[in-house]
Amino acid sequence: MDLERFVADMPKAELHVHLEGTLERDLLIRLAERNGVDVPLPEGGFTDLTSFLAQYYPAMRALVTEQDFFDLAWGYLERAAAQRVRHAELFFDPQAHTGRGVPFPTVVAGYRRAIVRAERELGVHADLILCFLRDLSAEHAMSTLMEALPYRDWIVGVGLDSDERDNPPQKFAAVFARARAEGFLLTMHCDIDQPGSIENIRTALTEIEVDRVDHGTNVVEAPDLVDLLRERGIGLTCCPISNGFVTDDMKATEIASLLRSGVRVTVASDDPAYFGGYVAENLVALTRAAGLTPDELVQLQRNAFAVSWLAPFRRDAFL
Numbered sequence: 386m387d388l389e390r391f392v393a394d395m396p397k398a399e400l401h402v403h404l405e406g407t408l409e410r411d412l413l414i415r416l417a418e419r420n421g422v423d424v425p426l427p428e429g430g431f432t433d434l435t436s437f438l439a440q441y442y443p444a445m446r447a448l449v450t451e452q453d454f455f456d457l458a459w460g461y462l463e464r465a466a467a468q469r470v471r472h473a474e475l476f477f478d479p480q481a482h483t484g485r486g487v488p489f490p491t492v493v494a495g496y497r498r499a500i501v502r503a504e505r506e507l508g509v510h511a512d513l514i515l516c517f518l519r520d521l522s523a524e525h526a527m528s529t530l531m532e533a534l535p536y537r538d539w540i541v542g543v544g545l546d547s548d549e550r551d552n553p554p555q556k557f558a559a560v561f562a563r564a565r566a567e568g569f570l571l572t573m574h575c576d577i578d579q580p581g582s583i584e585n586i587r588t589a590l591t592e593i594e595v596d597r598v599d600h601g602t603n604v605v606e607a608p609d610l611v612d613l614l615r616e617r618g619i620g621l622t623c624c625p626i627s628n629g630f631v632t633d634d635m636k637a638t639e640i641a642s643l644l645r646s647g648v649r650v651t652v653a654s655d656d657p658a659y660f661g662g663y664v665a666e667n668l669v670a671l672t673r674a675a676g677l678t679p680d681e682l683v684q685l686q687r688n689a690f691a692v693s694w695l696a697p698f699r700r701d702a703f704l
């Protein structure tokens with residue numbers, strides 16, 4: 386089988402990609418020049434989540450105007466269309482922008498304009514997921530949620546990202562409860578090999594009652610939680626190439642084991658501009674490392690559509 390070809394031809398849903406993580410070097414340089422700001426260029430060489438985040442946030446200073454946010458999202462959506470992504474759920478980090486004086490409406494309007502145009506011109510459907518930065522306070526997250534309420538029709542759900550150490554899910558229990566009451570779907574990062582990983586996954590599932598889990602691969606260590614994921618049909622959005630950077634291990638064995646035990650595992654790209662692989666490259670890398678069969682590759686994409694937050698009439702067209 387020509388693996389690259391097979392992967393290229395599959396219609397795909399991508400459920401775990403950070404828009405700010407799609408800021409490719411050439412766009413970063415162009416935006417920094419356009420805005421007259423001095424921005425450190427990412428140098429790579431990440432060894433863990435913390436060392437990645439230390440290069441990730443400073444690069445965002447290149448993003449200032451509504452047009453910048455449009456250009457960022459449009460660039461991603463063009464690359465997604467070229468990889469036959471039909472639906473993408475796009476994380477964004479408003480607090481990384483509002484914290485440096487860029488208004489929330491500037492961020493969301495730029496992203497939304499790209500999404501509307503991509504549906505019309507590229508045949509890619511996309512939705513936004515607002516991520517709270519877990520290393521900031523719960524109060525800051527709550528006020529960000531309040532800022533998002535006028536844009537509810539543009540934002541399908543909320544997530545939680547940034548540094549997990551000492552920032553467990555229960556810190557945001559009230560924020561997530563309010564988000565649920567306001568009609569948002571819920572997901573959160575349970576990053577790879579973090580201290581307290583299993584307890585954080587347990588809290589996310591049993592107390593926060595998330596609809597999906599991002600990464601979450603450590604769940605293989607807790608059979609009762611694997612059963613719970615399976616019973617509830619909860620999706621895990623796994624990012625093998627990203628895992629390889631932040632832990633030195635793609636976790637291919639663990640991802641394949643979860644897939645084969647019937648958990649709705651999906652594969653996505655996380656921060657492709659930093660980790661050097663979009664969704665197709667992640668699917669190829671995982672297949673090579675874990676020896677997935679063509680049927681298993683198709684199952685990964687079926688899972689992605691099944692656990693997507695598409696409206697049922699759109700979702701069912703892919704199943």
Ligand code: HPA
Nearest residue numbers: 403546547574576655656
């Ligand atoms: N984990 C936590 N925070 C992040 C990530 C991630 O994988 N990507 C971008 N912000």
Ligand code: ZN
Nearest residue numbers: 403574599655
């Ligand atoms: Zn992520």
